[in-house]
């Protein structure tokens with residue numbers, strides 16, 4: 050017997066009017082559900098289809114199975130369906146809840162259980178030793194710990210192990226702007242686990258991180274990862290059912306402030322045409338759209354251009370929601386689709402503000418145009434620091 | 436099993452769905468009708484594949500019924516299969532085949548959504564004449580097969596009027612081209628040929644006569660100017676009086692609707708509607724013009740009509756661009772935010788609309804239900820009256836009550852002289868005898884074209 054206790058969930062499942070707007074098409078969003086599009090419009094993986102299946106699970110007219118799992122895991126939780134749903138259904142919440150049930154029923158995705166094992170063992174999903182979490186940290190920044198830091202920089206696993214230049218760039222900028230910051234002996238924020246149905250383990254990680262931050266007495270946490278940002282800011286208070294005793298800030302939000310306050314001096318360079326990819330967790334999930342654009346527009350000699358699919362209509366890069374680890378080929382295909390939207394406006398640089406997007410967009414780029422530069426906004430700024 | 440492997444041989448293994456959970460999502464449409472699981476779902480890509488499937492089913496010893504599905508946004512059960520059937524999902528057939536700038540026609544596959552088609556056409560400065568309010572998700576094939584009505588219809592006619600030719604796979608697997616395209620080397624620029632209008636057989640057919648696999652529609656250039664006007668009335672008689680005046684004038688109307696103010700105003704809480712709107716009826720009209728001046732002149736005349744009928748100019752304004760961009764999230768879809776609704780759609784003589792309006796209230800009260808009332812003029816000759824009842828599928832009793840109320844409305848509205856624009860699966864004989872000859876003729880036609888009755892059995896009054 051399935052246990053879908055949450056009233057909110059039940060309400061959502063019965064609210065769907067099967068209008069199909071969540072997988073529709075319009076000029077602003079040529080593709081709403083990337084999973085539906087990548088599978089040749091297979092209704093089973095459309096948001097509407099998933100909700101129908103979820104409802105039958107709730108009514109116990111079907112049983113969870115490995116095959117059925119596909120319907121819920123072949124999804125990057127990009128949130129575009131939630132954004133477009135005319136009944137206002139929080140689709141991604143429903144999908145996450147069902148994933149949890151599927152995992153409980155032992156019909157989850159093997160690669161997800163594997164990285165969950167690594168998080169438990171190593172505090173990161175990349176099977177890397179915890180001791181190497183700060184291997185990227187340059188010597189001059191290591192000794193830079195102020196006595197009364199204002200911020201702590203929560204690096205996140207992807208920047209710490211897979212996209213270290215983003216961590217370096219972020220720390221360099223903070224250092225240059227005389228921001229009083231420190232690091233913490235962080236563990237994985239839990240985002241990959243929350244998204245793939247391992248909520249209980251994620252809760253433990255949340256408690257651990259919160260304890261460490263609270264102990265340090267720091268009141269502001271910066272992160273350069275969109276996934277960590279959403280998790281710390283939105284999921285932690287929900288998981289622990291209380292408000293956090295500190296504020297969560299994404300690096301682009303702080304950068305926008307620093308630039309506004311003239312705390313960063315940037316050098317000139319030859320003009321380049323740059324566009325911006327909104328990470329789902331920062332954009333649609335958290336509503337942070339303007340700061341990254343303000344930052345890009347303030348860099349000398351950068352010509353900022355928008356893709357027509359931008360802000361809440363941005364196409365997902367395919368990395369998140371356990372999609373990359375579960376369905377690698379499709380995930381890269383999606384990244385390539387996103388890069389093809391960049392090609393339409395002839396931008397030379399594709400900037401983003403999430404190491405995980407960076408990771409996947411590079412793979413997508415390699416399938417389409419090796420000349421396109423994929424960068425994190427922090428890298429663009431760090432290169433221009435005077 | 437034999438059938439499954441045969442279907443797989445035609446379309447490829449991954450395009451035949453037979454698992455219970457897979458079939459669930461093909462068991463319903465957007466209507467109140469409860470789900471029915473098909474035996475198989477097949478997802479063809481080409482016309483040839485569809486021909487092979489139909490030929491095979493027709494010659495098999497067990498003849499599975501076939502139900503066609505584009506986006507399954509039908510509000511009337513057209514997308515609910517019957518037991519033991521095969522669903523033909525056409526969503527993979529979604530290409531634009533040709534934009535012919537000479538004939539000003541576009542040819543598409545049936546599974547393309549209006550949203551996709553508009554996007555491609557607008558880049559070339561074109562539009563099609565009519566699109567449903569479900570345009571982002573509904574497909575061209577499904578709309579034609581359900582005799583679609585929608586935005587733009589007042590000026591250009593309904594979707595059937597837009598068709599200049601169809602390609603249809605008939606139940607025996609053969610391919611029929613209707614309209615001028617039936618003649619080799621002639622473009623599909625008109626549906627009118629010598630002989631009867633064969634396209635008309637399939638427009639509104641709900642799939643009972645064959646599978647529409649290609650559609651050619653008329654193109655128009657994009658609108659130049661639009662103005663928006665909103666009027667408040669104390670009662671429906673005044674509002675309908677105004678609509679009738681508008682229908683008599685030769686206006687170019689994109690959108691003309693009447694809503695109960697109370698519910699309409701809460702659908703748009705961000706706008707200031709004034710008191711008259713809140714307690715009475717809100718009439719909104721979008722006027723298209725060759726130029727801004729032209730549109731404004733029309734608006735002035737309409738305003739005069741409205742004021743003559745004791746209306747009040749509510750002054751709520753939108754620009755052309757705002758309306759054009761939001762035209763498919765403007766009314767019906769926006770009101771869905773308040774919950775599920777079951778809709779009934781009748782064409783009624785304009786001046787009789789207040790009678791239907793009042794009757795709806797009375798029947799609603801009998802069932803203890805609040806029925807939302809609204810109507811649109813999508814033609815100069817009648818009104819599209821579409822009351823809607825909110826319901827929750829979580830509550831089976833309420834669900835049943837709404838269905839019963841809907842049936843009562845159907846019966847009463849037919850008695851009052853309304854034309855059910857979409858027919859439910861069944862109506863009592865006391866009603867169907869009123870158009871017995873019409874139904875008999877369709878029955879005979881169907882048995883000629885589809886002697887084994889494999890195509891969408893039961894979808895038009897049990898046919």
Ligand SMILES: Cc1cc2nc3c(=O)[nH]c(=O)nc-3n(C[C@H](O)[C@H](O)[C@H](O)COP(=O)(O)OP(=O)(O)OC[C@H]3O[C@@H](n4cnc5c(N)ncnc54)[C@H](O)[C@@H]3O)c2cc1C
Nearest residue numbers: 505506507508509513567568574576577578580584642647
């Ligand atoms: C929010 C909302 C707003 C709506 N607004 C409108 C509106 O303004 N006007 C309006 O008319 N409707 C409206 N509808 C109803 C519905 O969207 C339309 O009827 C739409 O045209 C159906 O298209 P579809 O692709 O979803 O067709 P489906 O639901 O898939 O099919 C509709 C019927 O046609 C048959 N069919 C489908 N494809 C074919 C084919 N290729 N060959 C033969 N038969 C076929 C099906 O078997 C079924 O009987 C609305 C629905 C919603 C949810």
Ligand code: SF4
Nearest residue numbers: 082124126127128130
């Ligand atoms: S979250 Fe994104 S990928 Fe998942 S169903 Fe919604 S639109 Fe599709």
Ligand code: SF4
Nearest residue numbers: 065066068069071134
């Ligand atoms: S848009 Fe919302 S209500 Fe419509 S089908 Fe999708 S999830 Fe259901």
